[in-house]
Amino acid sequence: MTSLIFYGGLRTIGGTIIAVEYKNKRVIFDFGLTYNPAGQVLDGQVMPRPSALTRDYLRLGLIPPIDGVYPQDSLPSHSSILSAQEYEGETAVLISHLHLDHMGAMGLIDPSIPVYMTKESQHLYESLHTIGEGAPGERTYQTCIEEQPFSIGEIIVTPLPVDHDIVGACAFHIETPEGSILYSGDVRLHGAHPDRIQSFVNQSKGKGFDVLIMEGTTLRNEEQLSVEDLTADASNPEDLLTEEKRVPEQIAKELNAVKGIGVFNIYHRNIERIQNMILAGKEASRTVVLEIETAEIASNHLEEANFHIYESEEIQEEKDNLPLWKRRLLEKYPTVSVQEINKNPEAYLLQNSYPNALELLDVNVESGIYIHSNGVPLGSFDPAYDNLHRLLDLIGLEKVQVDCGGHAIPQHLQYLVDELDPKILIPLHSFHPERLFPPNGKQFLPKYGSVYKLLNGDIFEE
Ligand SMILES: [Zn+2]
Ligand SMILES: [Zn+2]
Incomplete structure (x- = not known):
């Protein structure tokens, strides 16, 4: 049975x-x-x-x-x-x-x-x-x-x-x-x-x-989902915020509208999104800067990946004591420090994951934009979401949402x-x-x- x-x-x-x-x-x-x-x-x-x-x-x-x-x-x-x-x-x-x-x-x-x-x-x-x-x-x-x-x-x-x-x-x-x-x-x-x-x-x-x-x-x-909205239909409705293939153009549009840095928060298990951020950077003529963990994923899974690695203080200070995978990446890809970024913030599209949010305290975010793109915290059901807003308000960084679920x-x-x-x-x-x-x-x-x-x-x- x-x-x-x-x-x-x-x-x-x-x-x-x-x-x-x-x-x-x-x-x-x-x-x-x-x-x-x-x-x-x-x-x-x-x-x-x-x-x-x-x-x-x-x-x-x-x-x-x-x-x-x-x-x-x-x-x-x-x-x-x-x-x-x-x-x-x-x-x-x-x-x-x-x-x-x-x-x-x-x-x-x-x-x-x-x-x-x-x-x-x-x-x-x-x-x-x-x-x-x-x-x-x-x-x-x-x-x-x-x-x-x-x-x-x-x-x-x-x-x-x-x-x-x-x-x-x-x-x-x-x-x-x-x-x-x-x-x-x-x-x-x-x-x-x-x-x-x-x-x-x-x-x-x-x-x-x-x-x-x-x-x-x-x-x-x-109440939240009418019977009509549950009617079978394979097409993508006009008001669907974003389809995955439209992510780069949407991000580039947001970036071109501001004169400061572009910061983004994604979930890096979504390799297509890493790729699309790199494409968006290219489209907006900005250097894409990835955290080293995301860089490892991009390096292993994307055929052609044009990005810099964010040179955190840990990387600056521990250079010779870093694990092998980090040292390999640092040999393979160019790095950029926050000091360098701050000289010309509008030339960058910088990744910042929520656990590393305090890195933003060192970044010149004037006239910049924070692009939340399916990274954690995902939404108001997560108590950390309010906290993210608290930090962004404190440093005066405007947030926009470019999602594709x-x-x-x-x-x-x-x-x-x-x-x-x-x-x-x-x-x-x-x-x-x-x-x-x-x-x-x-x-x-x-x-x-x-x-x-x-x-x-x-x-x-x-
Ligand atoms: Zn699931
Ligand atoms: Zn799933």
């Missing part, structure tokens, strides 16, 4: 963790942490305890108490959770993409359990690991190839590439002898690769599936569901999953703590 168990992500943004079991084999997908900066004990000030992560995360409700996943010595003593060593079945974990809400806890999985990600994700992960942004925990990761099926016992998994605001993102088609499931991961249609989504739809229909598990990040309640807008979500036309739709990764319905099949909203059986194209509680 094929069963499904939902451990996370049903009514949250991310933290999606689902198990599909057949006989004594199972796959679990994904393994991240729910994104909820305003409601967590780990608020960025309370520091995690590296040696007690699994124990602490379990107690704080950040990861679910799943049998057979965590190493024996990481669990609390006398825990009722079976360790990976005590568990009799075989498990594999699938990671759709490298956003924290999909991979943040994957380092806590017992090293005996394979954790699969696409080749491109694996490549990005190596860079993240180098710059200290890997998932906490010591283990290695396994590679899966897009569009190539692989098996865990009689469960056959096929990763299908999708478009999202990170490289390597995929959906998973998961098939047992009794039925099949399509898990979308995170998707969008207004990005730079809508062709990938079309091909994902075609391949999924070709393979067939009983259950579609679909993200619904942008769904809202009826990673998640399908509501009419695109409905379009995708209509196209895929599932027998059973399970919307999740959303505050309002109940808003999304399939055109012909049924909507199914699972609960935590239940085991669901999949048989003859239908799903029911055990």
